Amino acid sequence: MNHRPLRRLRARAMAGLAVAALAGSWLVSAPARAGAADTSVSIDLSRPGAAPSHAGSGFLYGLSQDGSGPADSLLQPLAPTLFRGGGARLAGGGWLGDGYRAGSGYQARIDSALSQARRVTGAPYHATYHLLVSDLWGADTTQPADTVYPCDNGDCSNWAAFVDRVVGDVRASGVSVAYDIWNEPDGTGFWQRGVNSAQYYRMWDTAVREIRRLQPSAVVVGPSYSGYNHGWLDGFLGQTKADGTLPDVVNWHFGADPAADNADAGALMAAHGVPARPTTINEYLFSQQQNAGYTAWFLDRLAVSGVSQAAHAIWSDCCTSPSLDSLLTAGGQPTGQWWTYRAYARMSGATVASTSSGAIAVAGSRDQAAATAYALLGSNSGQSGATTLNVTGLAATPWLVGANGKVHVLVQRIPDVAPLDAPLTVQDADVAVSAGSTLSVPVSYVSGTDAYAVTLTPGNGSGSGGTTTVVDGTVTGGGADYFTYGANWGVTTGVPDMYAGTANWSYVAGATAGFHFQGSRVALHAVRDVDQGIFSVSVDGGPAVAVDGYAPARNASGVVWTSPVLSPGAHTLTLVNTGQRNGASSGNNVAIDRADVTAP
Structure with a gap:
């Protein structure tokens, strides 16, 4: 989120190195993991658990x-x-900007927060709102170098007066919030007085005691470290237990695996004799992880973690943009990440036991009332290749098997693209159940940044039976689906991070290519990188749409454009190198990877 200037500067420095290293050589760099051996994951419908908590939403x-x-x-x-x-x-800088008192800067912040909380804690959402007390105070990384932090020189009186004002304003509003006292107090731009320092604990203890004195039923959240850290949390639990200021909700940000981190946090609480309490992760996903596939992976791990709630982090449009942390485009259109959250939200009834494998995670649910089972798949490493979802325990869910003895399988691919008007249908057909209790669903992971949603309902003979065909950019021999290239196009082989290891490229303005296909939709894959230009796409001679291939980090095979749903039949895409480029790009290259054709 753009709360973090230090992290942004590091990211920009790395991007600058990438520009120097990659300019003119975009065909030889590869992601950490471009493909993998076939993978199997599973859900067991005979082992239902608790209702889906939608913890990651x-x-x-x-x-x-x-x-x-x-x-x-x-x-x-x-x-x-x-x-x-x-x-x-x-504007105004909060309590700090008002000269360490309640003025217009503080009022603007508390009014905004309470307005937001009023909407989302009421019907129909009934969500929880974590009120960032330190943001109200003014610690949002914009504070000046001469800032007097809470309890500097041992004086906590102004801090106590501030907390009293916040609690009074919250109570007067009638809005229910949880008090998240200080954001990332571990040496970041938010707190300059040391992680778990004596001054930090004076600040923390003062706030907790004032909040509970004025509002005994209040919920306190913390310590909100910038990442899960065993040692920091160990020290925090020990000290706040001794001080009588333990939070009601134990919270941290990010982390490698929420399930492993939550298990460790539970063990620490037990070791300190701290009664079990809810855990939250109210920031997760670094900027480079925010794609549909990684988001699905983290949601899957949250689903089995025991973490009660988690919040998607913001990096590029803080802090008044209604984009849901870039899940929506600037124009308010859904992205691939939005559709991933939509698939996650559809889980209902009861969660079921699941087994993930390697970089592919899966979570699932079953809902007898709706005669439906769901599964969501995602990758945290960009892994591609064939994955099989094994659905077992169908003997325990006879309501999911239709009169024809089959289960209807809908597999939807959620490409990491913005905007995206709907997921792509990969499979939509009745499938026979093996040995009465098992179903194997193939998922072709052609891009590790994509997520997949699988919906199972009773077989009834309906559905399009639709499939998605992957057509490499080098397929030019005619047939149902093929590319054509005019002058000034070249082809390169042996590219490790592209489908089939090939790329068709041009850097000349006006160079034109075509893609001819039989189907109802197509998704185009092309390179996004620091030296890519802008090309146009048109369907069947219609209006051209500009596609900007620039990105600060390389994505060699992601979806860059998806057609609207078309009438089934023959269609033609026309691709033209415009000779233009983003001001941040170092070149006019256009590199086509492949196309995915959906046909009924």
Whole structure:
């Protein structure tokens, strides 16, 4: 999120090195993992558990300043359970900017936060709102070098007065919030007085005691470290237990695996004799992890972690943009990540036992009342290749098998593309159940940044039976689906991070290519990198749409454009190198990887 200037500077420095290293050589760099051996994951419908908690359906900021945006039609389908805010970056600088008192800067922030909380904690959402007390105070990384932090020189009186004002304003509003006292107090730009330092504990203890004195039923959240850290949390639990200021909700940010981190946090609480309490991760997903596939992986791990709530982090549009942390485009259109959250929200009934494998994670649910079972698949490493979803225990769900003895399987691919009007249908057909209790669903992971949603309903003979065909950019021999290239196009082989290891490329303005296909939809894959230019795409001679291939980090095989749903039949795409480029790009290259054709 753009709360973090130090992290952004590091990221920009790395991007600068990437520009120097990759300019003119985009065909030889590869991601950490471009492919893998066939993988199997599974869900067991005979082993139901608790109702889906939708723990990961949360957002750090992501709403308009007054909380009115985005529209319910874009928010309700995600079944959000957690929001977090406190007016960061609003003009005036909060309590700090007002000269360490309540003035217009503080008022703007508390008004924004309470307006947001009022919307999302009421019907139909009934979500939790974590009020970022430190953002109200002014610690949003914009504070000046001469800032007097809470309890500097042992004086906590102004800090106590501030906390009293916050609690008074919250109680007067009638809005229910949880008090998240200080954001990332571990040496980041938010707290300059040392992680778990004596001054930190004076600040923390003062806030907790004042909040509980004024509002005994209040929920306190912390310590909100910038990442899961065993040692820091160990020290925090020990000290706050001794001080009588333990939080009601134990919280941290990010982490490699929420399931492993939560297990460790539970063990630490037990070791300190701290009664079990909810855990939250109110920021997760670094900027480079925010794609549909990684998001699905983290949601899957949250589903089995025991973490009660988690909020998607914000990096590029803090803090009053109603984009749900970039799940929506600037124009308010859904992206691949939005559809991933939509698939996650559809899980209902009861969660079921699942087995993930390597970089592919899966979570599933079964709902007898709706006669439906769901599964969501994602990768945390960009892994591609064949994955099989094994659905077992169908003997325990006879309501899922139709009169024809089959289960209807709908496999939808969620490409990491923005905007995306709907997922792509990979399979939509009745499938026979093996030995009465097992079903194997193939999922062709052609891009590790994509997510897949699988829906099972009773077989009834309906469905398009639709499939998706992958057509490499070098397929030019005619037939149902093929490419054509005019002058000034070249081809390169042996590219490890592209489908079939090939790329068709041009850097000449006006160079034209075509893609001829039989189907109802097509998704185009091309390189996005620091030296890519802008090309146009048109369907059947219609209006051309510009596609910008620039990106600060390489993505060699992601979806860059998806057609609308077309009438089934023959269609032609026309691709033209415009000779133009993004101002940040170092070249006019266009590199075509492949196309995915959906046909009924």
